[in-house]
Amino acid sequence: MSYNPSEIEAKWQKKWDNEKAFEPDEGLDRKKKYILSMFPFPSGRLHMGHVRNYAIGDAFARYYRKQDFNVLHPIGWDAFGMPAENAAIKNGRDPKEWTYSNIDYMRKELNRLGLSFSKTREFATCDELYTKWEQEFIIKMFEEGLLYRESATINWCNDCHTVLANEQVEDGCCWRCDNPVELKEMPGYYLDIIKYADDLLDDLKQLEGKWPQQVLTMQENWIGKSKGLEFELKLSDSSKAKLGGEFDSFTVFTTRPDTIYGVTYTALAPEHPICKYLLKNNLLDEDVSSRLVEISNMTEIERAKEDKEGYDLGLSVIHPLTGEEIPVWSANFVLASYGGGAVMSVPAHDERDFDFATKYKLPIKRVIVGKDDELPYTKEGTLENSDELNGISNIDAKKDVIALFEAKKLGRGTTNYKLRNWGISRQRYWGAPIPFVHCDDCGLVAEKIENLPIALPEDVEITGEGNPLDKHPTWKYCSCPKCGKDAKRETDTLDTFVESSWYQFRYATNPNKWNSVGIDKEEANYWLGVDQYIGGIEHAILHLLYARFFTKVLRDLGYHDIDEPFNNLLTQGMVLMDGAKMSKSKGNTIDPDALVDKYGADTARLFTLFAAPPTKELEWNDSAVEGAFRFIKKLYDRKSKVASRTLLDIDQSKLTKESKLARVKVYEALQKSTDVYERTFAFNTLIASCMEALNALDKQDNKDVWTEGMYIMLNLLEPIVPHVATELSEMLFDRENLRVQIDVKDEVFVQDSIAYMVMIGGKKRTEIEVAPSASQEEILTLAKEAGAKWLDGMSIVKEIVVPNKLVNLAVKPN
């Protein structure tokens, strides 16, 4: 009977379904493993990246089940988002119908891969039961002051017709559609993630060694914490007069308080209130004001590409320590969104300030002496030209100046972050409605918890123009939850990253409670954090930062006691074809369905795990897929070599050299398995070990060695090629070999003689066979005899014996 994957795979998939083989225990007393691959967006079809992601996760899940862990391995659908609306615009599909039919199709595709997911815990984030609890969390956050609404300058994608969070802007373009982002002033809802910045930063330490260093670094840089001095610069009397008495001073932030005496000018962002006042009242030259308006309309990315540019505003401030008058400029490199939108400039000790001062011939005053005389000098040194601070190191001066400003009540030590608060409003239909109501009398009012979920209307017209919820004839009209008067519902929906920020907790909650709670605390505390999370590195900031933030917020709201959602993170590499990412537009895709049709799911899984280690990019190779298929066929064919249904004791002393070697290879693969699942994740090497074992078994014909070899190998391969491994295990061993833990037998590794390499003068020269009991002296004697040819005319300087490996004789000529 030859290998027939479609028959075997269909058989076992059905059987696993009937057996409900992959549901976790309801009880919470066993040791647990929570294995999670990032859930898919239901785009319509699976791609090879999904196959890789789920093949890796499934290997972990099946391995730990065999190690007798209670395993949670769920799947669901990240189901809200733009593509559903695009389908509506292009093909007139209803977004809900489009989404759920995609889910049905993709579920079948996933089933065909034989993945060991829990079937009872599956959900889509667009399910109203999911929205209900998400809206409750949002209201709780509002009540705690973590969520607020304000009008601000936001990133606008004119293709998606919606706002984007800072994290969702990549290179000045929309993360989803790559359209250049524009700036717009509009109201929106924000989550105060900055309040958690220190918590998010500090807890990265817990993840050291468990998350890729690159991801930790990226998050650290994104949060961008810096400590420094914040203080007010008082305007001169003439400047105050020029500004109509509207302004008295402005605030600046510096991380270099030690250079305070070197300030020679200050610069404001073009959006700074003082600039705006000057523009509004026509107090600047025509060309200056029109240029400042132009710069204001540029995004930060666009400004970064321009040369440094600035204009003297004709104002001055008083230096807080020297009392000198300092000119005020406006410059294109000063960001409105950071540090109050104003800087003190110290050209002698800052590269950017130096460039600017050089360009506009502004004074440069050196206040630190150090190793060299070159300006700008940004290294350590000793203060000069700094009155009472002269002679102290600039490191100490940082603290001293902050203390001085605080004592004189001129300023304060403070911390700034690059991280911006998370804008969560989206002016789109296919998302979770933001559960608030605008009342003329009561203002912004949260919906009553008992009214949740606030569901989407189904009779909407989606044109791509404007917000469909806002344009709906009746949906937004409601009564105020507080006073009962006529009011209007919020028509913005939540950023879809909100859904993916807490789904890991939803899976952990038993589905029979999904009606009554969002997150079951006891179950969340048992299952979380996720023991192994697997997904693409593209979420290094976005999803992974938001999910960490949500975890901490929900903890503080009392929903659970977990600090970090994902204890271990594996970032898988991309699947490439001819060196490029597979994509529909390039036409270089492999359809997983077609692959399964041709070779079966086991081959698809084996290839993706074998061709490269999981963190590296995976280059597609048709003939290597054939190779994977050949290995499975060979394995299947060797079932005829097995002679008994149970393991028999093997008398090691009666085996041939080849049989002994085969046992060594089999047990080496067994040892490798633990190492791979628990430390290196190098599935490719485990598979290679199994191939070596099979090759070695093939070179001998002892039936008992074959039986033992297959018994162990099928156990090792079951997480990777579950269908064929289970089929053979049933045929040969009644699946007994999948239920037991197999221990390594040390006697297998005991050798009759050990080969020692003989090195002379650091070069490999010959080999000797040595009895395991041989003493160091005996080994050396043998080595010298065997190496006599190379020792002639030499004297031995040093003798090294590495047990079981080699002898090295260091020599010099006589």
Added chain:
RNA sequence: GCGGAUGUGGUGAAAUUGGUAUACACGCCAGACUUAGGAUCUGGUGCUUUACGGCGUGGAGGUUCGAGUCCUCUCAUCCGCACCA
């Protein structure tokens, strides 16, 4: 510019604490079986040399009895951040 990573055969890649570099697979070559083979099986396959041998993990040094592995410098590629005061 800053930060992180990676450089090993024709290709994807292996290599505990420093201890026989290139396991495993693909490809290629030769052979067997075949009417045929893009099927299957067997053997071979780093470079160089007639041979003994020599040389080989991006490059140059260093430490060591011994370096792909550790140290210093350097080159290349990829990724992330990018005027953050």
